[in-house]
Amino acid sequence: MKKLILFLALAGWVYLCQAQDQVQTQTQGQEHVKLKRHIVIKYVPINKYLESNSFEVEAMVNPKNSITLGIGIPTNQSVNGKYGMQPSTEIIEDKFGTTHIRAAYRHYSSKKMLPRGFYIEPYLKYQKIDFTIKGQFTGNDNVTYNAQIASSIKTYNMGFQLGVQFLLFKRVAIDWYFLGIEGGMLSGDLNAKVNPTTYVPDMKNEVDKAIADFPAFLSNKLKTTQTSDAVNVNAKSVPYPWLRTGISIGIAF
Numbered sequence: 001m002k003k004l005i006l007f008l009a010l011a012g013w014v015y016l017c018q019a020q021d022q023v024q025t026q027t028q029g030q031e032h033v034k035l036k037r038h039i040v041i042k043y044v045p046i047n048k049y050l051e052s053n054s055f056e057v058e059a060m061v062n063p064k065n066s067i068t069l070g071i072g073i074p075t076n077q078s079v080n081g082k083y084g085m086q087p088s089t090e091i092i093e094d095k096f097g098t099t100h101i102r103a104a105y106r107h108y109s110s111k112k113m114l115p116r117g118f119y120i121e122p123y124l125k126y127q128k129i130d131f132t133i134k135g136q137f138t139g140n141d142n143v144t145y146n147a148q149i150a151s152s153i154k155t156y157n158m159g160f161q162l163g164v165q166f167l168l169f170k171r172v173a174i175d176w177y178f179l180g181i182e183g184g185m186l187s188g189d190l191n192a193k194v195n196p197t198t199y200v201p202d203m204k205n206e207v208d209k210a211i212a213d214f215p216a217f218l219s220n221k222l223k224t225t226q227t228s229d230a231v232n233v234n235a236k237s238v239p240y241p242w243l244r245t246g247i248s249i250g251i252a253f
Contacts, residue, residue, distance in 0.1 A: 038115050040165075040173045042250030044070070049083070050129075051075045052098040056248060058106070063113040068121070070102035074130065091135040100127040108165075115252060116167045121177070122160040125184075129153045139199060146195045153235070157184030161244055173250040180244025190233040197229045204231045 040058040047054035052072040060066045074097025081087030102125040110117025133149040159182030166174045192207075194200050204226045211219050211233075221238040224231060 039253045040115050040250050041253070042173060042175060042248040044246065044248040046246035047072055047098070048075075050098040051077050051079065051096045052100065054100070056102075056250070058115060060115055064108045064110070066106045066108075066115055068102070068104040068106060068123075070100070070104070070125075072098055072100035072127075074099050076130075079131075088135070090137050091133060093134045094132065096129075096131040098127065098129050100125060102126075114167060114170075115173065116165050118162075118164045120160060120162055123158070125155075125157040125159070125182070127155045127157065129155075129188075139202070145199050147192060149190065149192045151188065151190040153186060153188030155184045155186045155240075157182050157242070159183065159242070159244065167252055171252055173248075173252050175248045175250070177247075178245055182242040182244055184240060184242065186238040186240055187236050189235075191230055192232075193230040195229065200226060200229060200231060207231055207233060
């Protein structure tokens with residue numbers, strides 16, 4: 001997966017660097033306006049909450065349209081005690097990280113022939129979320145047991161967003177996407193290993209009870225299985241909606 005991300009990032013960078021040096025001519029009435037394709041390199045700080053370092057490269061293809069390639073690199077950091085959760089002394093080690101690739105087409109309403117103004121942007125996105133937890137937990141019978149939970153979730157999404165991009169001093173880009181609507185499919189696995197294994201049936205019962213409380217469209221897509229030392233939950237093609245909003249900052253060239 002990392003090789004695929006690096007390949008796509010390199011291919012996108014080569015394409016965008018070539019695009020920067022190209023010049024198009026547009027006829028407006030009796031005037032001929034020369035347009036040099038502009039490049040904007042951005043950082044998306046809001047994705048740090050998903051433990052991802054996210055960057056985007058936007059390239060103008062004509063005076064009012066651009067394409068964007070976005071890459072998210074997982075940080076694989078601990079989230080114990082973050083995001084409003086109380087820190088747990090039972091957790092010995094945990095890692096969380098998000099990878100994504102996003103390709104978008106953007107149409108500006110502005111007539112400035114620059115990557116700024118109000119826009120609408122349809123896009124496609126692939127996302128992968130990985131986390132692991134290792135710890136020593138206490139059961140209802142006050143007996144301590146060891147557990148290791150690992151999950152990998154993949155999503156395939158389509159959506160569009162509305163936003164506005166500002167250029168300060170013709171260099172500093174502030175991109176505010178204030179409304180994004182996204183829909184996608186989710187698939188993945190969660191595997192929980194327990195020692196001693198006598199806790200495996202109890203864990204499966206607890207998981208089944210939790211899934212039964214989910215809406216039918218979701219619970220019907222989840223399947224739990226049990227082995228001698230683990231419980232596995234598999235999700236396949238689970239539909240879900242999502243709202244997207246945020247701000248990115250960058251430099252225009």
